[in-house]
Amino acid sequence: MVLLLVVPLISCSREEPREVARPVDWPTCRPGQLLGHVPDREAVDTHRQGPAPVVRYPFGTEREYWGGELILRVDETGQVVCYSSSGRPVGDELPLSDTQRAALASLRYEPFVRGGQPVASIVTEWFDEEELPQTQVAMPTASLEDVRITLERTSCLGSCPDYRVEVRGDGQVVYEGRRFVDVPGRYAYRVPAQEVARLVERAREQDLWSLRTDYSAAITDHPSQIVTLDIGGEVHRIHDYSGRRIGMPRAVTEFENEIDAVARTRMWTIVSTEAVNRMQADGFDFASVAGRELLERALFRGEDADDEAMARLVELGVPVDDAMLKHGYGGAPMSLLELALLRAHPAVVEALIARGALETRGKPDQAKIDAAFRSAIAGGRFALVERIWNVAATRPHPSLYFDDVSDGEQKAAKRSPVTLLLSRPFADARPWEGRAIARWLIAQGCDMTASAADGATLLHIAAAANDAGLVRDLLDRGFDASTPGRYGLPALGSTEDEDIALMLLEAGTDLSALPDLRRQATRGRWQRVVTWLDAHDSQ
Incomplete structure (x- = not known):
């Protein structure tokens, strides 16, 4: 991805763009100027004084690429010294237009510090580029009871979560998990109605009703996000298929995430204690094959998995027999305990040990202990290594x-x-x-x-x-x-x-x-x- 050459309109807000005085006059960087301290993404975002500029185009603008990236040298005072076009050889830079240079004038940074001293740094910045609406279309008004907001996310070539969630104005939520989520199936519950009211106002503030109904990039294997706003029976739907690649405003992505936040979707896609409690109240059979599969999916998720929720599953009777996992890790089959150690989930480890995961017919099994010890080391959590080291069987310690x-x-x-x-x-x-x-x-x-x-x-x-x-x-x-x-x-x-x-x-x-x-x-x-x-x- 490279920075675009022609940018008709640039601004940092949703207001009508205007020219900014005194554009920057950065030269392109020489090879030696692209060496220095490289802060991570979080550091760049926290040191930047204000948001990154957003490039906006009139409705109907056709572009081969939308969005661009620059590599900037920032000196010890936080000022940008020079730039390079990301992905292009030094000396073969794409020139910045006058309007781009005007927008980039807003870029300032707090000095980056290393070893207690301000240092010159090499910063990578991404610029969103968006298409403005053709006309402003007022969003309908209706009583909150007549509002429904739906988000559907589809699967991709990989393991993108596939689910649908509907939020109603009275606070009722219906979640339907399909594929690549920890908890599949349909669950209904409630959230505070005032949160839904705020979600409706966010849709109005972001002018979503004025946007296109389809932003589909000409690529394959990506997931779709479909937002449906039903306000008193009037419907506006936005199909986002990697829409940011073709000028879809960032506000759509932000609103998708806000729907998830209000609906508490994450508790189902990555199983949480709250989700486990709701499933228990609904009569879910944790001692079933479905219970075992739920625990396996959650463990395979890795660092994002909820340790306490998974331990609760074990306590509620999920089968933890000696059957090895269907997929294994890195091609090697392993037990639930080995995977829990590899993923460094101490609460799950203790729950599994309490259920006899290191035993065979009620007695400590040296082979299981040795395998668990190896997984604990690979998992990189010292306390778990010590925990398994102190389990004795035919030998006082694992091999x-x-x-x-x-x-x-x-x-x-x-x-x-x-x-x-x-x-x-x-x-x-x-x-x-x-x-x-x-x-x-x-x-x-x-x-x-x-x-x-x-x-x-x-x-x-x-x-x-x-x-x-x-x-x-x-x-x-x-x-x-x-x-x-x-x-x-x-x-x-x-x-x-x-x-x-x-x-x-x-x-x-x-x-x-x-x-x-x-x-x-x-x-x-x-x-x-x-x-x-x-x-x-x-x-």
């Missing part, structure tokens, strides 16, 4: 080694220490306790320098997890930074963290196996790494 088999056609097999099971899940926002687990396992006797069947080492795992503390620990204990891992690469090739990259460089990593390190550093905006490479005449 510190496991049968390790590599992937690929030519499989290698060996006995490896359980430290090599550590792995930080991609995009998991929860704190990862790999450093504490690794240090504790090493103290129990695990070999920190061992390699897995596929060649990976604990240093590679730490670098890939962007765990600077664990990398530092291993280097301080004498771990060789040049040790080859999977594909023969040193740990430096596994990290996305500049601090770790510098640690490994200064620890003497052999760069002969990393001929593209400078390119990797430039792509990652690693100014300090590039400076190090220049100073050491490397690459």
Whole structure:
């Protein structure tokens, strides 16, 4: 996606756009100017002084692409110094029009701070582009009892939640879960009528009745969102199929989310204690196959799952026999307890153990304990590792080694220490306790320098997890930074963290196996790494 060249109208509000005086005169960035501190999305949003500008076009404007992205260099005072078009090579930038430059004049930032000092930063900003209504159409008025607002979300090529929820003016809500939701089926309940009244006013404020009835992008495999406003029998429907890609106002997406919030839809799509209590009141049979499937779906959801709600399901009698999960994780079948440990849900773990998940015929089962211990390590929660470690069976503690088999056609097999099971899940926002687990396992006797069947080492795992503390620990204990891992690469090739990259460089990593390190550093905006490479005449 690139920033568009021609922008007729730009504003930061729903009011009629107008020209903004004194447009910015940013130059395009030189290659070296795109190196520096890279704040995450949350930091960019909190440091920006005001909302990002929104580009608006007259009704009927035809565009090949809607929306654009810029990479900005922001100096130590929070001022934008230069820009680059996202996705394009430096030196081949798309020029900014006068109206774009006028709109961008509103961009200001509080200084970004690193190590207690303001630093130059590389910021990525997305600009929405929207089509204005053809005419203003007044939304009908009706008594609240004659209002119905419906949101339908459909499935996609993946696992997008598929459901329909209707909110009525008197506060009655009807939810119908279809596919890829924790709780399928139909449930009726009530929410405060004043919340529905506010939802109606939001639709009026956002001028939804004036918008097109269909915003369907020419793409495939995405979900649809369908909003239906029924006000006293007069109906306006908006079909959103990736509508933001073709100029649908952001207000539609916001209103879809507001319907979900008023209807408490999330308690069904991601099962909550409130949903469990409502199901219990409706007479749901938790001891059924459907109860077991509900728990499985919730556990597979990962970090978003409600730990207490799932534990309540177990307490209400969901079957927790030895049957392995139908799908497993990473292709390997596993028990409910193993999945709960892998997903780091302590309340579910305790509920399952209380139901005998570590036993066979009433006695502790060493094989189950060993498997649970391995899952706890992979889950990255230290308290759960200790919890399973202290369960005794034929041995006082679980095994510190496991049968390790590599992937690929030519499989290698060996006995490896359980430290090599550590792995930080991609995009998991929860704190990862790999450093504490690794240090504790090493103290129990695990070999920190061992390699897995596929060649990976604990240093590679730490670098890939962007765990600077664990990398530092291993280097301080004498771990060789040049040790080859999977594909023969040193740990430096596994990290996305500049601090770790510098640690490994200064620890003497052999760069002969990393001929593209400078390119990797430039792509990652690693100014300090590039400076190090220049100073050491490397690459």
